[in-house]
Amino acid sequence: MAEDQVAWAELHGFGADARRAVVAAEDAARELGHHRIGTEHLLLGVLEDPDADATRILSDAGASRASVWAKVREANPPDAGEALDPPAGTPRAARALGRSERFARRRHGGQVAPEDLVIGVLDVEGTAGQVLRSLGVDVDAVRAALDGDPSVSLSAGDDGRGGDQVTPMCPSCASALSGLASRSLPSMGGAEVVVHCCPACGAVLGTS
Numbered sequence: 001m002a003e004d005q006v007a008w009a010e011l012h013g014f015g016a017d018a019r020r021a022v023v024a025a026e027d028a029a030r031e032l033g034h035h036r037i038g039t040e041h042l043l044l045g046v047l048e049d050p051d052a053d054a055t056r057i058l059s060d061a062g063a064s065r066a067s068v069w070a071k072v073r074e075a076n077p078p079d080a081g082e083a084l085d086p087p088a089g090t091p092r093a094a095r096a097l098g099r100s101e102r103f104a105r106r107r108h109g110g111q112v113a114p115e116d117l118v119i120g121v122l123d124v125e126g127t128a129g130q131v132l133r134s135l136g137v138d139v140d141a142v143r144a145a146l147d148g149d150p151s152v153s154l155s156a157g158d159d160g161r162g163g164d165q166v167t168p169m170c171p172s173c174a175s176a177l178s179g180l181a182s183r184s185l186p187s188m189g190g191a192e193v194v195v196h197c198c199p200a201c202g203a204v205l206g207t208s
Helices: 016-032 039-047 053-060 065-075 091-107 114-123 127-134 139-146
Strands: 181-186 192-197 204-207
Touching: 016 039, 016 065, 016 114, 039 053, 039 065, 039 091, 039 114, 039 127, 053 065, 053 114, 053 139, 065 127, 091 114, 114 127, 114 139, 127 139
Parallel strands: none
Antiparallel strands: 181 192, 192 204
């Protein structure tokens, strides 16, 4: 198993709310007829809790539970053949779980919360990110809001779509971020990592 992965049954660093989100992700995969749990199911699992800050942030950005369910169903038809019970997690989803633990340690030093779980999901650039972008969600602004950046405001318009009042700012130089400068760098494993930077000061604001 890769260093940043978490075995599906070994959620030692996860809080109760995040554990419930993972269980809800399993239920979502079953209901959709999918044999494996991907990042899109983890996203659906978080959205099952209407009281979570992560759910509020995603909904404000235009990703309601109903809209994400519809997009996931549209993107992934039911799998053929006999399903495992419980469904197996994909390697990308396992990486998302592992990274959420790292983000939790960095952000607040405690157990993984739903917000950390969504940040981990967005960090691995899986189907969840594609679903959010298809809904018109500014994924970088959502990530910053989940990370507690006070300079980011998310507000949905009358049609329930987000982005009308998203005003991300660079935390290093306070410049408005209308876009990010990106460049590819080789990683230790040989694959390329895309680094996203502030175009004004060059501060690294994320990777994918």
